[in-house]
Amino acid sequence: MNAKDKFIQNYSWKILSFLCVVIAYTVGLVMKVPNDAKLNETIRNLYYHVPMWFGMTILLIVSLVYAIKYLSKPTAENDFYSSGFATTGVVYGILGIITGMFWGAYAWGTPWEMKDPKMIGVSIGMILYLAYFVLRGGIADTQQRARISAVYNVFAFPSFIALIYIMPRLAGFSLHPGKEGNPGLNPKDADAQMRIVFYISTVGVTLLGVWITLLQIRIKKILFNLENQQHNI
Template identity: 45%
Template structure:
């Protein structure tokens, strides 16, 4: 049972997600105007952002470690986690945009702080990858990227989570939007929502380990060629 020791958290994540994906369509949800059945997007769209936060947090943690010890392995961790986190962010934007089309009648509401914040956050991380690809020297690249990442993480958290809380937003869950004032998480929603967040985070980290290991193999094989 040696493989169980290595795989248990991956299996746990898959099991949880199987529950979330199926029960998410069956569970009882609050009946609210405008939202209707799309309230179930809470189980699918919202965990994308939480997984993105988790991976970005892991990424910035390794950036800090890198600056302390200057170990290139930390740089590889930070890079891979940011990459997977970015993909989850793209999923969040795509699903949110589709929902907006059917709820607000437009794929993008340009005046909404939550939407613009999400777009800015992804652009901040796009700049992180551009910065990495622009620097040739490995150590220099790792150092610059680590410093930039430490700025990027609180910035993306501010524009996607904190700032929209103080502004008027159409997005469900925002403070003073008339139609969603009644939108509160009841126990039925939590029963699926919390596992959904945990399950997607576990799956996100699994994908991260794959990206990291492939990059590691690539570096080793490149060194052998030299």
């Protein structure tokens, strides 16, 4: 592979991510939005709040994939990827809750409405992944920690999906938009122009999450290699 190809492979998606986030976050504040009596200008939060959930789901699925990969081929690298993506996924989930609280404070009159099945689901989902980190903290041996936490990651995932995507549908009521608490976005609800900005924001935020995670993994790898060198000396 020549230098040019390598440059494109390494930097193109980072540039894309940067541009997408900058465009979506500035255009989101500047662009005209349809006049809705209930939501008014708070509808702009669509560009900041909803992409967080898409990003979180994608990052956590990647974490699951690396956990399965670790179980079939136990290397330190797979463990770094699995735990790294889980960390960023949880950060995105917390950011999603915070942006949602701002929206809720203006649209519903309260930042935290406990009756909403999505809020219950996501708060328990976050506890699920925080427990994953507590488990990692509780095992001293690195290989054992990687293996046991990969097992928990796979075992807990059906619960996570049930909490985020199935329970809100079955609950049949929600303050969130979408038919009967359906967590998916209904494309017909959003204005065509808004939808474009929303998609750009989703792509940008997700890629940004991947970027953050890869940086974190690089730090972990360097520390890991340093430690190994010290042992060898």
